[in-house]
Amino acid sequence: MSTTAEPIARLIEAFSRLPGIGPKSAQRLAYYVLQSSDVEVEELAESLLCLKNSLVLCSRCFNVADKDPCSICSDPQRDKTVVCVVEKPSDIPPMERTSQFNGLYHVLHGVVSPNKGIGPDDLKIRELLPRLRDGEVKEVILATNPTVEGEATAMYIRQLVTPMGVKATKLARGLPYGSDLEYADDITLGQAINSRQGF
C-alpha cells in the first residue's frame, strides 16, 4: 500500500505520463501544485481543457491554429515565394525563433515510414502541390528532420516539386553550434567535412 494520499498519487501518475517527466519530477510538480494558488492551478487545468477545442488546422499550411487561415498564412508581410516543409506543428516555433525565415510553412504531419505503414498518402504531401501551381512559390525548403525517414521524405517531395519548376533545398547539415569535434558523431562530422564552406 502506498503511503502517499490518493489525489497526490493520481496527479503524480498523470504528470509522469508526459514526455521527459520521470517519477521524481512528477512528484516535485505535484507537490508544487499542492502549494500553488488555486488561480494558478485552475489556469493550467483550463489551458489543458481549452487547448483542443479552440484549435483548427489551417487549410493552407496544416499548422494548428486558432483561425483559418492561420496567422502566418494570412500575414501580408510574409514572403510568399518560399515554403518551408516541416514534419510537425512543433517544428515551427523553433524555426520562427531564429528570425531567419520569413516565408510560409507546410506541415506534413509525419514522415514516410514503411515500417510503421505510413505512406505519402497518409501525409499532407498531395496538399502541397496545388500551393506550388500558380508559380508564386519559387523555393521549397525541405526541413524534415535529419533522420533516415526525414531524408527519405524530403527526397520523395523533391522528386515531385522539381518538375514543377520549384527549387528544392534542405537545411544545412554540419556541426551544431557550441559542440566539440571530439564528441561529434561520425555521420555529423562526415557531413560537416563534405559540406565544408569557404570563409
Next chain:
Amino acid sequence: MSTTAEPIARLIEAFSRLPGIGPKSAQRLAYYVLQSSDVEVEELAESLLCLKNSLVLCSRCFNVADKDPCSICSDPQRDKTVVCVVEKPSDIPPMERTSQFNGLYHVLHGVVSPNKGIGPDDLKIRELLPRLRDGEVKEVILATNPTVEGEATAMYIRQLVTPMGVKATKLARGLPYGSDLEYADDITLGQAINSRQGF
C-alpha cells in the same frame, strides 16, 4: 506578434510556470498534449482540479492526506516509538521509498528562518510536543535538510525534546552514493571525514 496559436501559447505559458520546466520543455509538453487523447488530457486536468479539494492535513503528523488521521498515522504496523520530523510533505515519499524507516512522521511545514521572518511559532513545532508526552515515543529523527536553516531548526527542536527524555538523532552526513571524491564539496567531504565509520 507571436506566430503560435493563442491556446498553445497559453498552455506553454502555464507549463513554464512549473518548477524545472523551461520554455523548451513547456513547448514540448504543450505539443505533446495537443496530440494526446482527450481522455488523457482530461485526466491530467481533473487531477489538478481535484488535488486540493480532496486533501486535508492529518491532525497528528500534519502530512497532506486524503483522510484524518492519515494512512501512516492510522497504520497499526508502523513503529510508534520513532517520529521522523521533516520540513515538508514532499520529504515523506523519498523517506518511504528507502523502506528503511517504519515509524511515524511529523511535518513542520517550513524551517526557522529569521531572514524571512519565520519563527518557531509559524511551524508545527509546538504540535510535536504533545505527541511525545505519553512516553511511547523514544526517538525523534530530525530529518530537516542539511542546510543552515534546516540544521538550526533541528537544533532548536533537539533542545525542546531532550529534556522530555526523548532521544534526538539526525540523518547521517557524508558522501552521497555514486559520487566522486574529486567533485565533492568541501563541507560534505569535511563531514564525511569527521563522521568516518569503522567497517
